[in-house]
Amino acid sequence: MTDRVLLTGISGFLGGHIALALLNTGYTVRGSVRNLSKADKVRQTLENAGADTTNLEFVALDLTRDEGWREAMEGCRYLLHTASPFVIQMPRDKNELIRPAVEGTERALNAALAAGVERIVLTSSMASIAYGHDPKRTAPFTADDWTNLEGRDVTAYVESKTRAERRAWELMKAAGREDDLVTINPSGILGPLLDEDPGTSAAIVQRLLDGTVPAAPRVPFVIVDVRDVAAAHVAALTGDVGGKRLPIGERPMFMFEVAQVLRKTHADYARKLPRFEMPDWAVRIYALFDKDIRGILGELGIRKSLDSSTAEALLGRRLIAADQAVSATAESLIAHKLV
Template structure:
C-alpha cells in the first residue's frame, strides 16, 4: 500500500536517491528544503531518474529552527531523517557541528512523535560504532564510539552525540513512533543529474590529482543507491524498529581506489595519483588543507567491520565497490563536461 514519506534535506546526495527509491516503489514523498528556489533543481535531479508526477511535494524547513516541521510531518506515515551538516572543511572547534546535528535531530524526533509518525529512520555514521583503537574489536551495532576521544574529528563527534541523543530521547518519549538508525561508511556512487559533488569530493580530488599523492587510508565503501534502498527497507521492515544497522561494503585502501579509477577510465584518469604520501607529511599538509584533518586518526589503519545484521535482517547486498567507484567517477566527469559546455 502506498505511503507518504517525509525525507529531510531533499537537496542532498543520499536524500535524493532515497526519494528516487521511494518513488520507484510507488510511494509519495514530501521533502524538506531550506530555500524554495531549490525546488526546481531537486525536481530536475529526481526527474533524471523517474517522473515523480504529483507524488513529490516540498516543505520549507531548516534543522536550526522549529518553523515548518509540524506542517512538514502532517499526513506522513514515516520519516527518513537524512539532513545533517557535512563538516567537510573540518573546523578546528571540535563542538562546531554538535549543536546543528544533535539539536536538529531532536527537533525532527519531537515533531515526529507529536505527529504520531510510525517510524523515523535516521542517517548516522559508521564512526558511531567504531571500537577503541587497539581493542581488536570488530565494528558492529553493539559498539559505541567514545565521543570524548581527543583524536576524534568534529564531524564524527557530532554524529556520535546526535545518535546518542536520538536514542536517549526515544527511550523517554511517549507515543507510537519508533526509531531506526543507519550507519554508513564512505558513500560514493553516481550524482543525480548535475548535482553537487560535496559528498563525493574524495573521488573528485583523485580525478583532479589533488593532493598529488595518495593517503595511506582505508575506506569502507557503500553505494548511495544501496544505502538508499537500505533506508527504505528499514522504514518498512517490522523487525527493524529500534535497531541500528551498519551499511558498508568492501574496505579498500586509497591506492586500490586509485587503481580502479586508472584501470576503468584510462586516459580520463591520467591525473589520479599512484604514489602514497608518508603519514608524517600528511599531518603537515593537513595544517593547510582542513578537509584532510578528519582522516588523521585513520592513517595506516584498516579496521574490521561487520554488516551481517543488515544482510540478515534487511537483505542488504552491496554491489561491488568497483562498480560504485566507476559510476561515481563517470557522473562527476559528465557533470563537469555539462558545466563547461
C-alpha cells in the first residue's frame, strides 16, 4: 500500500501512535509539525518503536496560519486531522483554545476538500458529546449526543472540541460530502508513551505515582487505551463508517480506583499513592491552591460512560481494558524515568 495520508499533529501522544499504526499498515505518512526542527526527533521515536520510516515525510503547518496547507495536501488520498490545542489549566481567554481548534479544522478540511481527498478522519473527543447534560444521567452517551454548550461547567476545552467538530460537519454538509467524514470521539487516553514527553494524558498517572496527590478527589475518568484509538483512526480511513461519529472509551474509573490498580501492579510505589478519597468540600478548598484541580471541580462525583459499540465493531474486538491502559502508562513513565 502506498496511499499517502496527511497526518496533522504527528508529534503528539496520539499522533505518534497513529503514525506508528499507519506505517506498520503500509501507508505513506506525511506528518505535520509546527516546526520542522521536531522532525528528526519524531522519526527517531517511531524507529525506536519499531517502525520503518522509509515512507515518512514531514511538512510544517500551523493551525492559525494559512501557509502550506494546500501544498501539504497535494498527492494525499486521505486526511487524518488530530492536531488541536489541549490543556489541563484553562486559559483566562477561552478563545485561546477555541479559535485555533475551529480555525485549524477549517484550514485542514478546506484544503482536503479542495484536493479531492477520499476520506477525512477527524480526532474529536468525548468532550463534544458528554458535557452540559443532567449530572444524574446514567445512560451511556452515544454518537447521537452533543455537548450542551449552555449547560453547567462547560470549560473552554470542551467548547473548543464541540465547536470544532460541529464546524467540520457543517463544512462537509456544505460540500455535499458528509459521508466522507468520520469523527473519532475518545475519552481520556492512556497507554504506553513513545517518548519521554508525558504530555497531558499521562499526567494523572504520573502525579499519582510521584506522590503529589495525597488524597484522591472523586473525579471519574472514562479511560481508553491509545493503541485502540490509533487503530480506530486507521481503520476508519477505509472502513464502512463514513458519515459517522465514533465514541470510544472502555470504562469510567474514579481517581482512587486508578490508584488501586497501580497499587496492585506497581507495589514499589504503593507508599506514594493516595490511600483514601478526599471529601468534595476538601477538594474545593484544595482547588484554591491548585489550578489543575480547579479545572475539574465540575466533574466531582459524576460518572459517565460511552457507547463504544460502533468503534468495537470497526476494530472487530473488545477494547483493551482500562486497567491495562493504566498499567501500561505507569510502565512507560517508569521506563522513561519520569517518576
